Amino acid sequence: MAYIDDLLARLPDTETAEEIRKELEHLRSTKTFGLVFERHRPEHVQLPGAEIRRGGQVVFRSGQDRTVYDVVTIDGDRAKLDDGSSYHVADLADLVTVVTYGQPLYPGLTSLGSIKNGPDEDLWHAVINAENLHALEALRYSHRGKVDCIYIDPPYNTGARDWRYNNDYVDNNDTHRHSKWLAFIERRLQAAKQLLNPESSVLIVTIDEKEVHRLGLLLEQHFPNTLRQMVTTVITPNGSSRPGEFNRVDEYILFVFIGSARPNPLPYDVLGKKEEQDKEEVRWPSFLRSDSSWKREKRPNLFYPLYLDTWQQKIVGAGEALALDTPRESVRAPQGCELIWPIRPNGQESIWRLGRDTFLNYLGKGYIRLGGNKGGRWSIYYLSKGLVQDIEVGKIVVTGRDVSGAVQVEYASGKMRFPKTVWNLSDYNAGAHGRQMVGKLLPGRSFDYPKSLYAVKDALRVAVGDKPDALILDFFAGSGTTGHAVAKLNAEDGGERRFILVTNNEVGPEQGEPLRKAGFGPGDSEWEAEGIFENITRPRIEAVITGRTSEGKPVTGSYLDGSAMADGLAGNVEFFRLDYLERDRVSLGAAFSKISPLLWLKAGATGPRVDHVSPKGWALPEGSRYGVLFESSEVSNFLEAVQASETVREVFVVTNSQATYERIVADLPAGVEPSMLYRDYLKNFEIRLDLDDELRGGPA
Numbered sequence: 001m002a003y004i005d006d007l008l009a010r011l012p013d014t015e016t017a018e019e020i021r022k023e024l025e026h027l028r029s030t031k032t033f034g035l036v037f038e039r040h041r042p043e044h045v046q047l048p049g050a051e052i053r054r055g056g057q058v059v060f061r062s063g064q065d066r067t068v069y070d071v072v073t074i075d076g077d078r079a080k081l082d083d084g085s086s087y088h089v090a091d092l093a094d095l096v097t098v099v100t101y102g103q104p105l106y107p108g109l110t111s112l113g114s115i116k117n118g119p120d121e122d123l124w125h126a127v128i129n130a131e132n133l134h135a136l137e138a139l140r141y142s143h144r145g146k147v148d149c150i151y152i153d154p155p156y157n158t159g160a161r162d163w164r165y166n167n168d169y170v171d172n173n174d175t176h177r178h179s180k181w182l183a184f185i186e187r188r189l190q191a192a193k194q195l196l197n198p199e200s201s202v203l204i205v206t207i208d209e210k211e212v213h214r215l216g217l218l219l220e221q222h223f224p225n226t227l228r229q230m231v232t233t234v235i236t237p238n239g240s241s242r243p244g245e246f247n248r249v250d251e252y253i254l255f256v257f258i259g260s261a262r263p264n265p266l267p268y269d270v271l272g273k274k275e276e277q278d279k280e281e282v283r284w285p286s287f288l289r290s291d292s293s294w295k296r297e298k299r300p301n302l303f304y305p306l307y308l309d310t311w312q313q314k315i316v317g318a319g320e321a322l323a324l325d326t327p328r329e330s331v332r333a334p335q336g337c338e339l340i341w342p343i344r345p346n347g348q349e350s351i352w353r354l355g356r357d358t359f360l361n362y363l364g365k366g367y368i369r370l371g372g373n374k375g376g377r378w379s380i381y382y383l384s385k386g387l388v389q390d391i392e393v394g395k396i397v398v399t400g401r402d403v404s405g406a407v408q409v410e411y412a413s414g415k416m417r418f419p420k421t422v423w424n425l426s427d428y429n430a431g432a433h434g435r436q437m438v439g440k441l442l443p444g445r446s447f448d449y450p451k452s453l454y455a456v457k458d459a460l461r462v463a464v465g466d467k468p469d470a471l472i473l474d475f476f477a478g479s480g481t482t483g484h485a486v487a488k489l490n491a492e493d494g495g496e497r498r499f500i501l502v503t504n505n506e507v508g509p510e511q512g513e514p515l516r517k518a519g520f521g522p523g524d525s526e527w528e529a530e531g532i533f534e535n536i537t538r539p540r541i542e543a544v545i546t547g548r549t550s551e552g553k554p555v556t557g558s559y560l561d562g563s564a565m566a567d568g569l570a571g572n573v574e575f576f577r578l579d580y581l582e583r584d585r586v587s588l589g590a591a592f593s594k595i596s597p598l599l600w601l602k603a604g605a606t607g608p609r610v611d612h613v614s615p616k617g618w619a620l621p622e623g624s625r626y627g628v629l630f631e632s633s634e635v636s637n638f639l640e641a642v643q644a645s646e647t648v649r650e651v652f653v654v655t656n657s658q659a660t661y662e663r664i665v666a667d668l669p670a671g672v673e674p675s676m677l678y679r680d681y682l683k684n685f686e687i688r689l690d691l692d693d694e695l696r697g698g699p700a
Contacts, residue, residue, distance in 0.1 A: 044059075044098045045100075046097070047099060048096055048522035048527075049523045050096075051097070052071060052074065052079060052095055053071065053074075053582075054071055054072070055071060056097055057098050058071055058095040058098060059098050060090070060094055060095060061096045061523070062094070062516065062521060063516065069082060069088065078090065078092065079092055079095065096521070099580065104686055104687070105687040106582075106682040106685060106686055106687075107130075107134055107578050107580060107581070107685055108579045108581050108598075109577070109578060110577045110579050111574060111597065112575040113574075113575055114574040115541075117545045117568050117569070118570050123498050124498070124572045124574055125486075125498055125499045125501075125541075125572065126499075126500045126574055126575075126601065127538060127575045127576070128501065128502045128575075128577070129504065129534075129576065129577045130502055132188060132503070132504065133188055134578060135502040136188060137687040138598065138685065138687070139195060141598055141684060142602035143473075143602070144194055145195070145293075146195070146197060147195040148197055148200070148463075148467055148471050149202045149203075149471075150202075150473045151456065151459065151460060151463075151472060151474050151482050152192075154205065154206075154207070154476045155181070156207060156208045156210055156211065181211060182214055185215070188475065189222055192473075192475065193223070195473065197258070197291070199260060200261045201259065202257055202464065203219075203223070203258065204253060204254070204256075204459050205253075205256075206253050208251045208252065209251075212252050212254075215254065216228075223258065227257040227262070228254065228255065228257070229263075230254050231252065231253040231419070231423055232250050232421065233251060233253055234249055234422075235434075235451075236249050236250075236429070236430060237426070255463070263419065263463075264462050264463070264466050265417055265419070266417060266418075266419055266458055266465075267411055269417050270419045270420055270425055271420055271423075271425075282387060282409045284382065285382065285384050285468075286380070287353055287354070288344070289342070289352070292344065294351050295348065295349065296349035296350065298351070298673070299351045300322070300324050301321045302342070302352050302353075302354075303321060303349065303351050303352075304322060305322075305331055305333070306318050306319075306341075307333065307339070308338040308339075308378065309336060309337055310336060310338050311336060313370065314370060314404035314405065315340075315368055315370055315404070317334075318356050319356075321355075324671070328341055340378050345377065354382065359382075362382060362383070365407070366401055366406045367382055367383040367407065368381070368382050369381045369406035370404055383407075385468065385496075386490075387493070390493065391409065395411065396409050397409065397410060397411075419462060423458070427452065427454035430449065432452075433452035433455075433560075434452045437450070438450050440555055441555055442540055442550070445536065445539075447536050448508075450478065450479045453481060453484055453488065456482055456485040457485040457488055460472060460485055464497065465489075465493070467495075467497070468493065468496060468497065469495070469496050470495075470497045471497070471500070472486050472500070474502070477503035478503060478532070478536075479532075479536050479537060480501055480538075480544075482501060483499045483573075484540070487545065488569060490570065491563075491570060503533050505531030505533040505534055506532055507527060507530050507532075508532075515527050538575055541573055542573075544569055545568055547566040547568030574597075579594060593611055595681055596609060596610055596612075597609065599628070602675070603626035603649065604626075604650075607623045607624045608622070608623055609621075609624075610627070614628075616637075617630050617637075620645060620648060623647055624645075624647060625648060625650065626648060627645070627651045628652045628677075629652070629653045629664065632660050635664050638651075639667055639668070642668065642669060642672060648672060650672065650673045650675065651665075651672055652675050652676075653665065653675070654677045654679055655676065655679065656679050658676075
């Protein structure tokens with residue numbers, strides 16, 4: 001190795017020598033056991049519509065020449081290109097800008113429109129047209145540690161040209177097929193891991209036999225101290241014919257349970273008939289917020305004492321919410337009662353899940369239940385909004401009351417059972433409930449191998465059935481089945497789960513070849529209209545929510561529970577495109593309008609959004625969950641507005657001075673979380689990964 005280092009020192013191209021040296025350092029530290037594979041240089045990404053600039057990089061739009069060229073000069077409508085060994089001249093119209101791993105990127109989101117089937121103040125879902133690795137890096141700003149579940153259905157690497165690496169389809173003739181796939185997946189898992197809630201979250205990955213063993217080892221290496229299980233699911237009961245091989249009927253779902261997360265039961269046996277199951281009591285959620293991010297300071301109105309009658313051993317009332325500057329020790333219990341506060345096992349002051357008035361209402365109806373006492377701490381349970389709605393519509397029946405007055409309930413049909421490791425319900429048939437369902441939502445359009453809606457819904461129920469306000473991310477969104485499943489699960493149990501879907505607008509080979517012959521390429525409206533985001537994902541989600549097809553006709557058919565698809569599903573959805581900003585060409589105002597959706601997403605994606613720099617120096621729209629201070633000289637007016645707001649939970653302070661920032665946030669009311677934004681907004685959102693970052697799991 002020392003001799004190789006001496007040889008590298010003689011290379012005239014110091015940049016190339018440094019890259020080789022980095023690769024050698026990696027080889028020196030490579031494991032000699034476990035999953036070992038070549039970590040290929042990451043893919044480059046085409047940016048159709050982006051300006052071609054001197055010093056940038058391009059490829060030919062035709063796709064026949066896959067060389068990445070440096071742009072040396074631009075003269076009118078022609079560019080001089082360098083491939084590293086010779087120069088070429090080409091028309092700008094024949095080229096498309098690309099970015100490669102290691103180049104600094106400045107992402108922003110542009111709204112493409114929205115659909116609404118819920119109140120304005122309700123939480124919003126998001127669907128993003130983006131290269132998923134860059135989207136994950138952008139979401140790291142807004143959602144680090146906040147995602148409760150990631151469900152992905154990545155390319156299976158079957159050798160049948162089902163995915164691209166560096167703009168080229170990978171097939172059986174590629175001798176590096178498996179290592180390219182592993183490098184491709186590993187980068188995305190490393191970025192996604194930073195988004196998952198480390199205390200309690202679930203990663204779900206579907207795969208077939210081509211890569212299941214390599215994927216299992218990869219997950220073991222990156223999630224070593226977790227519960228990992230694999231489920232076999234029957235998706236084509238009649239078998240999918242493969243010449244010279246066994247007919248394939250199944251695929252695999254890999255679950256990674258992080259922190260305290262564990263599988264939730266289903267209201268039926270995944271190997272049996274639903275109508276034959278026994279009845280069982282409903283599982284009551286904890287009334288105490290379990291996530292450590294929910295602190296007393298965040299929602300002081302949810303920090304109040306419950307009154308426990310020590311003789312009757314029942315909850316009989318509740319005290320008023322306690323001001324932040326009032327210690328709980330100063331509160332006295334009514335005679336004969338004990339106070340129960342929302343305190344986590346580690347002593348941290350947390351919050352209850354309901355406000356005091358709603359709690360008292362639920363208590364009177366028997367929807368609050370006292371659990372056991374362990375180590376001097378009482379467990380309190382309640383019926384969530386979704387379970388209460390199920391009682392009202394008859395899905396859950398009240399069979400009596402216990403000695404404390406809490407209702408005794410059970411599902412009208414179907415016993416709650418922990419799923420087995422083989423799932424074989426007719427609901428999971430990908431033909432009937434995947435391909436045919438997409439055909440109803442998108443008449444005249446097709447999508448290869450969509451998942452069964454009900455298989456995805458049950459996987460999510462297992463992961464976040466006990467989290468009615470969970471956030472679910474899918475960055476291989478495909479036809480949008482995950483978003484559809486979240487909306488349907490919410491409709492069934494009254495949850496308010498949110499989804500974020502990410503997919504690019506790639507045009508498949510069947511659609512792309514005739515378009516190229518007709519002279520169209522990436523960036524042309526004719527080409528982009530046939531991409532997966534525009535042609536499949538977006539119109540499907542629109543049809544799911546509105547109950548209407550792209551042609552405005554009611555969606556035909558019903559769900560398995562009998563509800564009409566034409567009725568739509570409750571929810572609000574906004575569609576975005578991830579854009580790349582030019583650092584030296586963007587004014588502050590224009591930059592802010594591009595990153596404002598990320599601030600809105602970070603603040604919870606609900607209520608009005610601040611989209612522009614306000615001329616008065618600050619912005620806090622009525623009903624908004626967040627505000628932005630653009631000019632520190634306006635801090636007094638801004639803080640006055642924050643103090644008066646009943647909805648604001650987060651503020652963003654634009655300044656380059658740490659001292660100024662600390663002085664401002666010191667005067668914020670309790671429960672409002674601050675974030676610092678540089679005056680050069682783009683610094684906050686720069687994406688710049690190199691190979692060293694990748695091998696370390698990404699930059700801090």
